[in-house]
Amino acid sequence: MAANPRLTSFAPQLLVDDLDKAVAFYRDVLGFAFGPSWRGFYAIGRRDGFEIHLKCAPKTAEDRANRHEHEHLDVYAGVEDVGALYDACTAKGATILKPLAPTPWGTKDFYLEDPEGYIIAFGEVLHAEASATP
Numbered sequence: 001m002a003a004n005p006r007l008t009s010f011a012p013q014l015l016v017d018d019l020d021k022a023v024a025f026y027r028d029v030l031g032f033a034f035g036p037s038w039r040g041f042y043a044i045g046r047r048d049g050f051e052i053h054l055k056c057a058p059k060t061a062e063d064r065a066n067r068h069e070h071e072h073l074d075v076y077a078g079v080e081d082v083g084a085l086y087d088a089c090t091a092k093g094a095t096i097l098k099p100l101a102p103t104p105w106g107t108k109d110f111y112l113e114d115p116e117g118y119i120i121a122f123g124e125v126l127h128a129e130a131s132a133t134p
Contacts, residue, residue: 023043025115027045077120082109086099096111097113098111
């Protein structure tokens with residue numbers, strides 16, 4: 001009988017222009033912990049068993065503009081007590097693109113923009129049955 005592989009990590013890699021500024025945002029605003037960067041161009045942040053990878057490398061302005069214009073998310077994170085996270089982010093001066101509000105699909109979400117222009121959504125399921133509905 002074959003064993004089922006188990007994922008132990010599934011992390012986005014975001015391309016950034018300024019690694020130090022990106023690390024500061026994810027550390028100071030979102031609470032990720034970072035070790036030393038690798039050769040000054042790659043850093044891994046960890047929080048609550050999750051990781052985010054930041055790589056100093058060019059990204060296209062066209063892609064960023066298109067994602068922003070159409071509210072295409074770069075990252076979505078499920079949160080317990082999304083209201084507390086929203087309050088913490090606003091208190092720390094995060095750029096909020098969409099304020100915390102209930103959605104038609106049964107979550108309560110907010111969107112923020114990091115200093116590199118990535119759109120990150122945080123949400124919490126309002127009703128257990130909503131998470132089972134596609």
